[in-house]
Amino acid sequence: MTLKIRHIAPIVLAVFVGGIGGTMAFNLWQTESGKIPATYTSGEFAGEYDPGDIRGSYSFDDIRSAFGVPVADLARAFGVESAPAPAAFRCKELEDMYAGLEEGEIGTDSVRWFVALYRGLPFAPEDDTLLPNPAVSLLEERGKLSGEQLAAARERSVSLADISPAETTATGDDHADEEEEEIKVRGMTTFQELLSWGVSREEFEELTGLSMGPTNMAMRDYFAEQGVEFSAFKDELEKLVLSKQQ
């Protein structure tokens, strides 16, 4: 049996169209994540969605859907009320919007923190994570914060009026960044960094009860994959790293 050139193109097209169309018909064709965050696997909040698993690709509407935080509140908190479609606003866009902040970063982790405070869920933000002032005011208005939480949030809040991409790139305090680099364990810290700071695989296992993940993997991702909250071990890991530096 021989196949000619004129047979091949229709066969290829038919297989692609049939394969994709067939899987679409059975709802198997997915080109993006389901936007369903991981849940806490243990403790008081077991089974609830974990704001620590909010990704940069999540829109405000995805967050509303998973955590019940109204889009209007998210838009007000993060200063995007005037955006054409706040519901479609993605968390990762905040990083570009507020790029250049010297004190830290307003980005996806800020949204995680805000949602956790809003819903009263446990979450430890990165050390350089900031909240816009309106976010703190909104949480305060709604009575979502304890005194301690309010103090912590105020300490790391930034006035949106002071922020514009053009003027936050330089403040004149150019020597501030030249201070000795401080080693801190963050969610984005990889196992390779941890190893380079002198923490052995055995020590990590002893502390967390987990074997170390792939060297290039961020710890927050690895802990989430294992169903464990990264913040539960963050401080202990940082202490271990500091002990190695002394």
Next chain:
Amino acid sequence: MAKRPRVSGWRLGLQIFFFALIAIIAVGHTLEEAGGGLPLIAAASTHAICPFGGVVSIYQVATTGTYVKKIHESSFILMYIVFALALFMGPVFCGWVCPFGSFQEWTGRLGRKIFGKRYNNLIPYKVDRWLRYLRYGVLALVLYMTARTGLLMFANVDPYFALFNFWTGEVAITALIALGVVFLLSFLVERPFCKYACPYGAALGLFNLLRIFKIRRNPETCIDCKACDRSCPMNIPVSTSGVVRDHQCITCMKCTSEQSCPVNHTVELMAGGFAVSAGAGRPAAQGEVRS
């Protein structure tokens, strides 16, 4: 002897279709990220519609049940579709569908005009045939790194991703450099990335050993003119093969009696062997329409 069309309209049409489709989807994805989008066009990312994403995710799916980041069900479905086609008639994906293969092929047409007969014949065959196995090293490395990290490590050097995303700011500089190198090499060598570095081409190339429909040459009617060898973009010595099992064959059909071979029914894509038939071995008459 009749002159054959050097370019198959069917193949070129399909290549243009898939190239345009991927380009439109990539642009649609960018617009969708910016809050817009193109009507009727799915705004999937380039990763989500790349069948190689399925291949690199196999280990993670098998061990943890999760996908590598940025890879979704669609990549796996496309992987199965392309594997099914490859089992049927070889790496037809490479020769007829892959937009990056088409990009290199079209760039190479300029190279052929510039360098004439030296184009695609610069590297001695004895050296070149071993260099062709480099892509298996790339495949092994990509599979290993992806399994270890759970991340799409190849995207950082992937010229295909760079070609369809260079305007997004998401492309690593190393991938842009790889794209530039492949573009320049395409003026000298036909499909340089496919030949020496493509890990997906390496995986699909293995199907040349198993495929049902194979490129076969009938030695009884072959007049040993070597037109098939000269026409092969992958430099496969078809004229010395009874059945082409070379891992580099991309089923482009350029060597067949429909395109280059001047003798009817002598180089064909077929299942089973040749049967003696009337007209076999007869050189095609001028202007004869072949069926």
